[in-house]
Every structure is written in structure tokens, then in C-alpha cells.
Amino acid sequence: MxxxxxxxxxxxxxxxxxxxxxxxxxxxxxxxxxxxxxxxxxxxxxxxxxxxxxxxxxxxxxxxxxxxxxxxxxxxxxxxxxxxxxxxxxxxxxxxxxxxxxxxxxxxxxxxxxxxxxxxxxxxxxxxxxxxxxxxxxxxxxxxxxxxxxxxxxxxILLADVGLLGFPNAGKSSLIRKVSSARPKVADYPFTTLHPNLGVVRVGQSRSFVIADIPGVIEGAAEGAGLGILFLKHLSRTRLLLHLVDFAPLDETEDSADQIRKIEAELAAFDDDLLDKERWLVLNKIDLLDPEVYEERRARLLEQLAWTAPVYGISALNGEGTKMLVGDLMSRLERLRLESGELQDAASGPESTHGDDQVAPDADSEWHPLG
CATH class of the missing domain: 2.70.210.12 (GTP1/OBG domain)
Structure with a gap:
């Protein structure tokens, strides 16, 4: 359809x-x-x-x-x-x-x-x-x-708890396929999603959230380039944004910090409220890097950006790091829902969930980004 x-x-x-x-x-x-x-x-x-x-x-x-x-x-x-x-x-x-x-x-x-x-x-x-x-x-x-x-x-305007943001081929569709039942198109060649996708991420019994994948934003989108600017409005109702970055690009001359700044510029041109929204950084495709190279690039990137929000390293292809990311997202969303009055009963939080499928840390504990 x-x-x-x-x-x-x-x-x-x-x-x-x-x-x-x-x-x-x-x-x-x-x-x-x-x-x-x-x-x-x-x-x-x-x-x-x-x-x-x-x-x-x-x-x-x-x-x-x-x-x-x-x-x-x-x-x-x-x-x-x-x-x-x-x-x-x-x-x-x-x-x-x-x-x-x-x-x-x-x-x-x-x-x-x-x-x-x-x-x-x-x-x-x-x-x-x-x-x-x-x-x-x-x-x-x-x-x-x-x-x-x-x-x-x-x-x-789609209703979602978490919105995925990033350049085309950053791995947004692969991530939503990995953590939810949504099945957007993915392939081993470069292309961009043409319309938004929604997926429900289930963390445990009675614990879930909705994640939205929109077409990738490119430089100049605010002036009409590409498709992403047409769908940025779908992120306006999200509680939290995940900014995905291809951390092992085919063109190694591309600078991750510049990519992130370009996306931030497009957000500011579209709506300042989007730029001010809570945003976590997700470094994708770390399975293609040696651990030493990844740590070096990650430290250099955070220093260039002076980034203070949570940072995660994942592989959307094989699932590395996604459980921790999803668990921390669930805990953070539950805390935001509690602050907004949507969760009146503390028993509905993580303490009431038991079983092997529980992967999130306790909602009352401090959440830490995965390095």
C-alpha cells in the first residue's frame, strides 16, 4: 500500500x-x-x-x-x-x-x-x-x-516512542528489523527507504515501545533535496531520537563528526524543537572494525563533538550491542512515562517483569551507554 x-x-x-x-x-x-x-x-x-x-x-x-x-x-x-x-x-x-x-x-x-x-x-x-x-x-x-x-x-504524524535519524544507509532499516517485527527492505547495496516504517519492540511482559524509521536525511534537505525532510515531522511526537551513524563507511574519507553536524543543521533548519529533543548517538557497523580501531575512532568522535548524551556501539546486522541499547531505551522511556504521569503504578515498571526475555536494567538504577 x-x-x-x-x-x-x-x-x-x-x-x-x-x-x-x-x-x-x-x-x-x-x-x-x-x-x-x-x-x-x-x-x-x-x-x-x-x-x-x-x-x-x-x-x-x-x-x-x-x-x-x-x-x-x-x-x-x-x-x-x-x-x-x-x-x-x-x-x-x-x-x-x-x-x-x-x-x-x-x-x-x-x-x-x-x-x-x-x-x-x-x-x-x-x-x-x-x-x-x-x-x-x-x-x-x-x-x-x-x-x-x-x-x-x-x-x-506517526505516533512512536523512539525515532531513528541518520543519513541514508546508516543502518536504520536494519536496526528496526533486528529489534522488532517490522520488515522494511534491506540489501547489500546502497539505497534509501522511501516511506516511514513503524515497529513494536517487546522487551518483556507488558513492556514495549514503538520505534519509527524515516527516510534518510541528506545535506540540503531543508532546501528540498532528498526525501528525508518530507518525513522529519514524524519525529516530532517521539520522546527520544536515536542518531545512527555508519561507523565503517565504504568511503573512509567521510568524517563521522561532519555527518552528525550536517544532520543537526538540517534539524535546526526544519524545527528547533527537534534539535532540542533528547538524542542518543548510535555507532553502527562496529563488526567491520577492529576493537582498537573502533575505540580510537569513538574517542576522537566524542572529543570533536563534545558529546554528553549516551553513546552506543552496535551492529544492526548481527545484533551486537542491540540488547543493551533496547534495554536502556525501555528503562528511559518508562522513566519519562512516569514523569509525565502515564505510569501511575510502579508495579508496571521493570520490577514487575520476570523471565528470560527481560534484558533491560532496573528502571531505578543508573543507565550507562555501551562503549
Missing amino acids: KFVDEAYISVEAGDGGGGCVSFRREKYIPKGGPDGGDGGDGGSVYLLADNNINTLVDFRYQRRHRAERGQNGMGRQMTGRSGQDLVVRVPVGTRVMDRETEELIGELLTPGQRLLVAQGGFHGIGNARYKSSTNRTPRQSKPGSPGERRDLFLEL
Whole structure:
């Protein structure tokens, strides 16, 4: 399925049904009086967050969405039927904006969440509602009000705990394949991912997090080069970023510190908040280096960058170092969730998990990067 994360649609709520002008006509009752009923309310348009949808591609083909109109009132004081609401299903993580006013209408961040985007029209009034002691034969009625009409911009921003960031061929897809069930394309020749991938990383019983892999960012992305800048927004909702670096590049003249600085420059050009987000450095492909060479390069890199955040050396191909990385990530995320109030019960932390599949250190202990 093609991944589409932006779409323009038009929504139209149903108009309210008009009120009826009618008089009672029965044998032997010559002056029956007014009996025109009210119209029905127009249907509204709602967006519903659905976990089973992961792209906005359907809205590229169906752009107009209209709710049902309310039925007109009838004689014998019969009220018209209200129009049915229209529920449009969208992926979880969808942001909705009004194209004309650029107003943020809302965000759908949890499965089952509903958002009203177009209010249905109010029903019209029949002439039976106008009768009084001084107006016994009213001939006026009120039409229903029109439903709202809006042009919307839908933007899908993936929901993930951890985001992978780096140049093409840094090993992001290989890492997400190694630690989760996601199966993005990997190969032994250079190429770049074309659309984001999500994977669920399970560390133990009731302990997991979601990791996102976006297309690689290249120098000049902020000016439109490459694909990565188009998907950097998907990292905005992550709690933590993993900055992957190819530590054994084919071209040994490439400097890792320069690569990292170039990515940082693109982040700053796109959004300062992304640059300020907590970011760990992951040095990939260490299996291709002798331990002495790796230690020398690592020490030189950290000195050049004056890096203070955690640093990990891994091999996404054979899994070396990934268990420690995943375990520390889980512990850090649990601490962030606890600080934000998402984890109210301490028993849900690492202490409550037992078994051979537990690889993370205790959440209350200090976490240390793997050298």
C-alpha cells in the first residue's frame, strides 16, 4: 500500500429540513387549525481515529464527504427524520486543519477518538409552532439552517516512542528489523527507504515501545533535496531520537563528526524543537572494525563533538550491542512515562517483569551507554 501522509478533503454537513405549512383537514372539523411539523436536523461529519488504517491514501481518490440532509416536516405535526451523521475513519495521529483559516481543528491521537469537523444544520420550524391566541392561522414557517462546509487539510504524524535519524544507509532499516517485527527492505547495496516504517519492540511482559524509521536525511534537505525532510515531522511526537551513524563507511574519507553536524543543521533548519529533543548517538557497523580501531575512532568522535548524551556501539546486522541499547531505551522511556504521569503504578515498571526475555536494567538504577 502506498504511504500517503497528507491529503486535502472537503466535508459538507447536511442541511436542516424545512418546516411545513399545513392545516388540519378532516370531515366535520372545518377549522382544524395549523398542523405543520418541524424538519429534521442535518447530519454532522465526524472523523474517527482507527488503528487499522495507517495511511491517508484513500483520500487521494475520495475527496468529498457529505452527510445526509434532514427531512422536511409534514402535515399532522409530523417531524422530518434527522439526517444520519457521517463518520470518516482516519489513521491514529492525524492532525486536522482548516485550509481557509489555517486553524488547527484538532488531533486524533488515541484509537476511537472522534472529532467534529462539520456541524449539521438546525431543523426548520413548522407553522404549528407559531399558533397563538392572536394568530390562529399562521402561514409562516422557518427553513432549516445550512450545514457547515469546510475544506480540510489532513496531516498524518506517526505516533512512536523512539525515532531513528541518520543519513541514508546508516543502518536504520536494519536496526528496526533486528529489534522488532517490522520488515522494511534491506540489501547489500546502497539505497534509501522511501516511506516511514513503524515497529513494536517487546522487551518483556507488558513492556514495549514503538520505534519509527524515516527516510534518510541528506545535506540540503531543508532546501528540498532528498526525501528525508518530507518525513522529519514524524519525529516530532517521539520522546527520544536515536542518531545512527555508519561507523565503517565504504568511503573512509567521510568524517563521522561532519555527518552528525550536517544532520543537526538540517534539524535546526526544519524545527528547533527537534534539535532540542533528547538524542542518543548510535555507532553502527562496529563488526567491520577492529576493537582498537573502533575505540580510537569513538574517542576522537566524542572529543570533536563534545558529546554528553549516551553513546552506543552496535551492529544492526548481527545484533551486537542491540540488547543493551533496547534495554536502556525501555528503562528511559518508562522513566519519562512516569514523569509525565502515564505510569501511575510502579508495579508496571521493570520490577514487575520476570523471565528470560527481560534484558533491560532496573528502571531505578543508573543507565550507562555501551562503549
